[in-house]
Amino acid sequence: MNTKPLILLVEDDRFISRAYKDGLEQSGFEVETATNGVEGMEQVRQRAPHLILLDLIMPEKDGFEMLAELKIDKDLKRIPVIILSNLGQSTDIQKAKDLGAVDYLVKADSSMQEVIEKVKIHIAEHMT
Amino acid sequence: MPRSRKKALERMQDDFIWVLTHQLRTIVTPIKLFSDMLLTNRAEALTEKQRAYVQNIHTAANRLTEAVRDLLNGYRIQAGEVELVYESTLLGDFIKGIVEEARRGEPTRICTVRLEQTQGTKETPLTVSVDKLLTGQVLKALVHNATIYSPRDRCAIMVSWHTDAKKDAVVVCVADQGVGIPKHMQKNVFNRLFRAPNALKMHPEGLGFDLYLARLIMGALGGDIWFLSEPDKETKFFISLPLHPK
Numbered sequence: 059m060n061t062k063p064l065i066l067l068v069e070d071d072r073f074i075s076r077a078y079k080d081g082l083e084q085s086g087f088e089v090e091t092a093t094n095g096v097e098g099m100e101q102v103r104q105r106a107p108h109l110i111l112l113d114l115i116m117p118e119k120d121g122f123e124m125l126a127e128l129k130i131d132k133d134l135k136r137i138p139v140i141i142l143s144n145l146g147q148s149t150d151i152q153k154a155k156d157l158g159a160v161d162y163l164v165k166a167d168s169s170m171q172e173v174i175e176k177v178k179i180h181i182a183e184h185m186t
Numbered sequence: 187m188p189r190s191r192k193k194a195l196e197r198m199q200d201d202f203i204w205v206l207t208h209q210l211r212t213i214v215t216p217i218k219l220f221s222d223m224l225l226t227n228r229a230e231a232l233t234e235k236q237r238a239y240v241q242n243i244h245t246a247a248n249r250l251t252e253a254v255r256d257l258l259n260g261y262r263i264q265a266g267e268v269e270l271v272y273e274s275t276l277l278g279d280f281i282k283g284i285v286e287e288a289r290r291g292e293p294t295r296i297c298t299v300r301l302e303q304t305q306g307t308k309e310t311p312l313t314v315s316v317d318k319l320l321t322g323q324v325l326k327a328l329v330h331n332a333t334i335y336s337p338r339d340r341c342a343i344m345v346s347w348h349t350d351a352k353k354d355a356v357v358v359c360v361a362d363q364g365v366g367i368p369k370h371m372q373k374n375v376f377n378r379l380f381r382a383p384n385a386l387k388m389h390p391e392g393l394g395f396d397l398y399l400a401r402l403i404m405g406a407l408g409g410d411i412w413f414l415s416e417p418d419k420e421t422k423f424f425i426s427l428p429l430h431p432k
Contacts, residue, residue, distance in 0.1 A: 071212055071215075071216070073215075073216035073220075074212070074215050074216050074219065076216075077215075077216050077219035077220055077223065078219070080223065081219065081223055084223075084227070115208060144207075144208050144211035144212050144215065145204075145208060146207075146211075146258075147204075148269070164211075165211065165212075165215045166211035166214055166215050166218070166251045166254070167251065167255070169218075169222055170219055170222050170223060170226070171222075171226070
């Protein structure tokens with residue numbers, strides 16, 4: 059691949075967003091950010107990212123709503139979405155998977171390296 | 187109290203725990219991530235002292251994360267909200283994995299750990315149906331305690347297991363040659379936030395929550411937890427897991 063894979067990071071906490079953005083960029087990804095589901099949808103349409111990292115609890119439009127909206131769009135539903143949330147209850151995880159998320163990571167329990175590995179795996183799967 | 191009111195109160199308590207957990211995790215996550223990046227980023231070399239400080243920040247953030255998870259688990263177990271997931275498991279392999287995990291938590295402590303199935307032959311390892319997550323949490327706490335309450339120059343832990351036909355259970359024993367639990371305080375060991383004075387001296391940062399939680403978990407699993415301890419000689423913690431869980 060000539061260009062760097064583009065990741066859209068939808069996250070309302072600016073400290074967390076900055077950390078993942080820097081970590082992913084250092085690992086060779088291009089990163090676009092959005093702070094809620096409304097901005098997120100705009101960015102998806104404009105930039106067509108290779109993968110979306112999506113938080114769940116956000117103002118305006120939350121991650122569940124954004125995920126549902128992506129999956130009913132015939133063009134956008136192909137973009138893999140990894141949920142990156144601090145909700146860890148099995149009901150939340152099940153709901154996100156039912157809506158079509160390819161993976162679910164609890165932020166507080168995942169290292170930067172684990173997040174980057176998951177991103178690499180799902181981008182590679184999606185490209186083949 | 188009317189039933190509907192009790193339900194409403196329970197609901198509020200659930201919501202409170204849900205919000206509290208999410209908020210605490212959100213605050214601790216960037217502390218973990220940024221300290222993690224400082225430690226793994228070789229381009230920006232830290233001095234030895236800076237590195238040690240950042241390592242402390244990272245360890246403290248991890249401890250906070252674990253405390254939040256334990257508190258949440260404890261709450262769920264108490265509220266009867268935990269779904270038990272049983273899996274047919276080779277007990278020896280499972281215990282070996284847990285011991286390794288517990289040992290990684292205290293990398294500076296040198297310990298010899300022996301694992302032994304004290305029944306039959308090694309060629310017929312025991313397979314039992316266990317909830318790996320919850321059983322693992324209890325065993326990890328027991329191995330961790332055995333490690334930190336042993337003198338640094340004499341840490342020898344023995345983990346053994348056998349079936350008990352009378353109890354219709356498998357019994358796992360974690361034995362150490364550590365400081366032991368003072369006799370007159372042994373009745374308090376499973377109380378929440380209890381720390382024996384000798385334990386407090388050796389490991390001041392503990393919360394006194396692990397064994398309280400361990401007993402809750404063993405109750406939920408239909409098993410039991412108990413111990414024998416000789417101060418300044420040894421402590422043996424036992425758990426029993428039903429062979430035919432309901």
